[in-house]
Amino acid sequence: MATNTMQQVLSVPDAIESRHSIRKFVEDPIPKEDLNQIFELVRLAPSAWNLQPWRFHVVTDTNLKEKLKEASYGQQQVTSAPAVVLVISDMEDVLENLPKTVHPGLSPERQQEEVANLSSFFGSMSVEERGQWGLTQTNIALGVLLVTIQGLGYASVPMLGFDQEKVKNILGLDEHVKFAAMVPFGIADQEGYPHHRFEIEKIVKYH
Numbered sequence: 001m002a003t004n005t006m007q008q009v010l011s012v013p014d015a016i017e018s019r020h021s022i023r024k025f026v027e028d029p030i031p032k033e034d035l036n037q038i039f040e041l042v043r044l045a046p047s048a049w050n051l052q053p054w055r056f057h058v059v060t061d062t063n064l065k066e067k068l069k070e071a072s073y074g075q076q077q078v079t080s081a082p083a084v085v086l087v088i089s090d091m092e093d094v095l096e097n098l099p100k101t102v103h104p105g106l107s108p109e110r111q112q113e114e115v116a117n118l119s120s121f122f123g124s125m126s127v128e129e130r131g132q133w134g135l136t137q138t139n140i141a142l143g144v145l146l147v148t149i150q151g152l153g154y155a156s157v158p159m160l161g162f163d164q165e166k167v168k169n170i171l172g173l174d175e176h177v178k179f180a181a182m183v184p185f186g187i188a189d190q191e192g193y194p195h196h197r198f199e200i201e202k203i204v205k206y207h
């Protein structure tokens with residue numbers, strides 16, 4: 001496990017427990033090394049058939065962040081954060097690269113068979129249907145991202161309160177991509193709200 005350049009690494013329970021949405025950050029830029037460490041971990045998230053439809057656009061440019069804030073109805077956390085990650089799902093890119101997603105440990109025949117099965121399965125769906133399917137997988141990576149950011153000593157806020165068409169234009173994203181979230185993150189400069197959640201009896205049933 002690599003070490004964080006700035007902060008102590010938290011245990012998984014501590015990262016989950018201490019995570020709160022943070023909307024004010026200190027200005028310090030995030031070292032490239034820490035960004036790399038975050039995405040090295042997040043890319044290990046699981047997905048059905050290991051298709052990994054998630055793609056991450058990391059915005060640190062001040063002008064671009066201003067534009068993203070405007071597209072986010074003026075939400076201040078977008079420019080307060082030193083980095084803003086757009087977590088998107090791109091199933092069309094997945095389908096164009098199917099041979100790369102098949103496990104190299106399989107025989108060439110099995111690999112071809114897998115590619116053919118996946119092509120046929122997703123080929124029978126519309127772009128919109130498979131886009132929505134990909135989003136269910138990409139949300140797994142979003143959860144892993146939030147915990148990873150927290151675990152490495154940073155803080156974040158997941159957001160969907162933005163105009164998706166505007167953000168696609170700002171970043172030059174293809175029309176078919178789906179957004180899991182915009183995630184401003186950095187070192188926290190405020191405390192979040194206390195946790196407010198359903199009781200465990202409401203959400204967990206044992207059978």
Ligand SMILES: Cc1cc2nc3c(=O)[nH]c(=O)nc-3n(C[C@H](O)[C@H](O)[C@H](O)COP(=O)(O)O)c2cc1C
Pocket residue numbers: 019020021022023075157158159160161162180181192193195
């Ligand atoms: C998918 C998603 C979208 C969200 N969109 C916004 C948003 O646009 N703006 C915002 O300030 N918070 C947003 N939030 C943060 C939630 O309000 C917050 O996670 C929730 O109230 C629980 O608080 P906590 O994150 O501090 O535990 C969003 C959270 C999620 C998971």
